[in-house]
Amino acid sequence: QKEVEQDPGPLSVPEGAIVSLNCTYSNSAFQYFMWYRQYSRKGPELLMYTYSSGNKEDGRFTAQVDKSSKYISLFIRDSQPSDSATYLCAMSLLSSGSARQLTFGSGTQLTVLP
Amino acid sequence: EAGVVQSPRYKIIEKKQPVAFWCNPISGHNTLYWYRQNLGQGPELLIRYENEEAVDDSQLPKDRFSAERLKGVDSTLKIQPAELGDSAVYLCASSLDGGQGTDTQYFGPGTRLTVL
Known part of the structure; x- marks a missing residue:
């Protein structure tokens, strides 16, 4: 069993829809949670990060962490065709040194149709 | 500000051949990572x-993979000899140690x- 599980999709939604992307994890020591976006033929880029349980909002994006359930989510409101990409969750321990050791999910491929 | 630069972007080789990848990190970033991303x-x-020192190479298949980071800036990752299962995207990343x-x-x- 992988430490981080992510539904690979593909997920296809109409423009303007609310998108929900999810990951589960098994290592309760993970404390630092990130979402990366990866466009085709590009490297991943950091979208959002959070340390704590609860919600963190940035524009149309909301990251949610539930440590008790070992479950994280990324919500995209008013989705746009430019949001079409693969979304990767990543997480790590939170001590100097090990915090840089990221464990990634397998990614969810999202297509937003105009 | 220029981002992380990698070359070549694409490489096709026969199995058992050697191959090398080059990475130039963002200026001033002292930490450099090599990742492998398999399809899907x-x-x-x-x-x-961290600078010139390899502080975590536990996942590097040392029988055929080698890496170096001379002068704590650019880095090269080498595979010799390559196997069919090495087909993947090799990503370089950098960060600034805060x-x-x-x-x-x-x-x-x-x-x-x-x-191939």
């Missing part, structure tokens, strides 16, 4: 450098390797 998977860390242990990693576009 997330990146997996191969090796991490002492918090949660530095943002900035990724390059990757080198897509195909081994």
